[in-house]
Amino acid sequence: xxxxxxxxxxxxxxxxxxxxxxxxxxxxxxxxxxxxxxxxxxxxxxxxxxxxxxxxxxxxxxxxxxxxxxxxxxxxxxxxxxxxxxxxxxxxxxxxxxxxxxxxxxxxxxxxxxxxxxxxxxxxxxxxxxxxxxxxxxxxxxxxxxxxxxxxxxxxxxxxxxxxxxxxxxxxxxxxxxxxxxxxxxxxxxxxxxxxxxxxxxxxxxxxxxxxxxxxxxxxxxxxxxxxxxxxxxxxxxxxxxxxxxxxxxxxxxxxxxxxxxxxxxxxxxxxxxxxxxxxxxxxxxxxxxxxxxxxxxxxxxxxxxxxxxxxxxxxxxxxxxxxxxxxxxxxxxxxxxxxxxxxxxxxxx
Numbered sequence: 001x002x003x004x005x006x007x008x009x010x011x012x013x014x015x016x017x018x019x020x021x022x023x024x025x026x027x028x029x030x031x032x033x034x035x036x037x038x039x040x041x042x043x044x045x046x047x048x049x050x051x052x053x054x055x056x057x058x059x060x061x062x063x064x065x066x067x068x069x070x071x072x073x074x075x076x077x078x079x080x081x082x083x084x085x086x087x088x089x090x091x092x093x094x095x096x097x098x099x100x101x102x103x104x105x106x107x108x109x110x111x112x113x114x115x116x117x118x119x120x121x122x123x124x125x126x127x128x129x130x131x132x133x134x135x136x137x138x139x140x141x142x143x144x145x146x147x148x149x150x151x152x153x154x155x156x157x158x159x160x161x162x163x164x165x166x167x168x169x170x171x172x173x174x175x176x177x178x179x180x181x182x183x184x185x186x187x188x189x190x191x192x193x194x195x196x197x198x199x200x201x202x203x204x205x206x207x208x209x210x211x212x213x214x215x216x217x218x219x220x221x222x223x224x225x226x227x228x229x230x231x232x233x234x235x236x237x238x239x240x241x242x243x244x245x246x247x248x249x250x251x252x253x254x255x256x257x258x259x260x261x262x263x264x265x266x267x268x269x270x271x272x273x274x275x276x277x278x279x280x281x282x283x284x285x286x287x288x289x290x291x292x293x294x295x296x297x298x299x300x301x302x303x304x305x306x307x308x309x310x311x312x313x314x315x316x317x318x319x320x321x322x323x324x325x326x327x328x329x330x331x332x333x334x335x336x337x338x339x340x341x342x343x344x345x346x347x348x349x350x
Contacts, residue, residue, distance in 0.1 A: 115307025
């Protein structure tokens with residue numbers, strides 16, 4: 001075991017990673033992209049400036065403490081830390097690096113369990129911080145890709161169910177990307193396409209709106225339904241069109257054809273709702289209907305079931321929609337519009 005207490009007494013190690021909004025999620029899960037590989041499936045995400053930040057601080061030797069905004073802090077002996085519960089993933093990462101004497105402090109600007117990829121974002125930041133702290137102490141430097149692959153592998157192993165990788169990719173790389181899933185042995189696990197350059201972010205931001213619905217999401221429930229339906233052959237015929245809509249959405253964003261992007265976004269959501277109507281709760285349905293009536297697109301983030309919804313549309317339509325969404329959200333405590341700022345950097349370690 002590597003004790004970090006003495007090392008960190010001279011100052012904390014810090015890292016930050018980005019959460020995201022997305023389209024085409026679930027296609028990054030192996031259950032889907034292997035059978036659909038002939039269609040070149042992809043997912044799309046936009047990294048947000050609401051970053052999750054990690055500090056490594058000194059703590060009692062042989063112990064690990066994890067504190068995270070929105071959850072009760074936990075401390076355990078390093079060799080007995082549980083991998084269950086809301087902080088289990090962080091303890092699993094610390095155990096992978098065989099560290100003790102550390103307090104892993106996590107703070108996030110995004111609401112807890114808001115379907116913005118929070119747990120995966122935290123995992124990327126924690127791995128980035130620990131890898132940086134341990135470089136030269138028996139641990140080789142880690143590339144961005146290695147950090148992503150490790151974060152995904154540990155999260156999937158702890159979750160005990162198939163998990164996608166798009167959240168870790170947005171967290172680590174930032175920006176506006178499409179991620180393609182070859183599903184071919186010997187090929188890279190993913191391929192990256194930059195959809196918009198940094199100079200275009202300010203333009204895209206004027207076409208976006210993000211709302212937190214005031215209640216946490218339950219991604220496991222809806223993802224499990226999609227996986228079960230797909231494995232059993234129910235609704236599997238719908239997924240090629242989901243792939244097609246996502247690719248059309250990406251191509252439309254690339255050329256700033258907002259109308260075509262709105263159409264593709266809304267069609268993808270329409271198909272998803274046929275399979276799982278519960279992706280939107282009552283507030284979500286109201287936000288969706290208001291967006292549709294104003295010629296905008298609206299989509300749940302992640303796998304829905306609470307959390308956040310984001311809208312896309314012509315600049316004038318988004319300006320009109322903003323106060324209308326704010327009025328709907330005022331009917332639930334904690335619900336609110338979130339800042340729309342695209343993060344270009346992804347993982348940052350100091």
